[in-house]
Amino acid sequence: MAVPLSYCGGLAATNAYLVNLDGHRLAIDAPEGFLDFLKKKKIKPDSLLLTHGHWDHLWDAADLAAWADCPVYYHPDTAFLCLEPDSMLAFGLPQRLRPVRATQLLEESGPVPDSWSGAKLLLVPGHCPGSLCLYLPAQNQLFGGDVLFADGVGRWDLPGGDRDQLLSGIRKKILTLPGNTTVYPGHGPTTTVAREKSSNPFLLDS
Ligand SMILES: [Zn+2]
Ligand SMILES: [Zn+2]
Numbered sequence: 001m002a003v004p005l006s007y008c009g010g011l012a013a014t015n016a017y018l019v020n021l022d023g024h025r026l027a028i029d030a031p032e033g034f035l036d037f038l039k040k041k042k043i044k045p046d047s048l049l050l051t052h053g054h055w056d057h058l059w060d061a062a063d064l065a066a067w068a069d070c071p072v073y074y075h076p077d078t079a080f081l082c083l084e085p086d087s088m089l090a091f092g093l094p095q096r097l098r099p100v101r102a103t104q105l106l107e108e109s110g111p112v113p114d115s116w117s118g119a120k121l122l123l124v125p126g127h128c129p130g131s132l133c134l135y136l137p138a139q140n141q142l143f144g145g146d147v148l149f150a151d152g153v154g155r156w157d158l159p160g161g162d163r164d165q166l167l168s169g170i171r172k173k174i175l176t177l178p179g180n181t182t183v184y185p186g187h188g189p190t191t192t193v194a195r196e197k198s199s200n201p202f203l204l205d206s
Helices: 034-041 061-068 076-083 085-091 163-174 193-199
Strands: 005-009 014-021 024-028 047-049 072-074 120-123 132-136 141-145 182-185
Touching (some): 005 034, 014 141, 014 182, 034 061, 047 061, 072 076, 076 085
Parallel strands (some): 024 047, 141 182
Antiparallel strands (some): 005 014, 132 141
């Protein structure tokens, strides 16, 4: 099973990943420095998925998409942040960022691009409106953005956040995946569904 290429950078130590789907290079999120990292490795992604529109995940997105000349995808509910990232200046964003236009908006139940062979999207809001997790059943991998972390969950105190929505979404859509699914989160180390199900302090009380 292929391990994705991972990168961590920017003020919030945000993770980005590059997954190879039958030769199609899908980049997941674009924190500060990810573009330079890819340039150094001479890897041009074929597409870019933004798990959600928080500034630490889309910092390099517009420049990356222009450089790689690749399509950008995100969920419609997070478009307001991608198109107006400066609205987060009051919430930790240290400088103005370029807006990121989607080539195509993706719904949880709608089709994913053909080249993302076998990928499924899970919509788990509550940390951020329109938060998408990318699930690769054949690879047993979940790219969760800021939804579920090792021993943690995404913060729910930013605009559009909702604790109950977040926790119920995680229980319904993520904890029901096979226990050996590796979770690649937006921050911190990788974990598994089984580990979080049995020991994540935010998920133990029900
Ligand atoms: Zn976030
Ligand atoms: Zn984040």
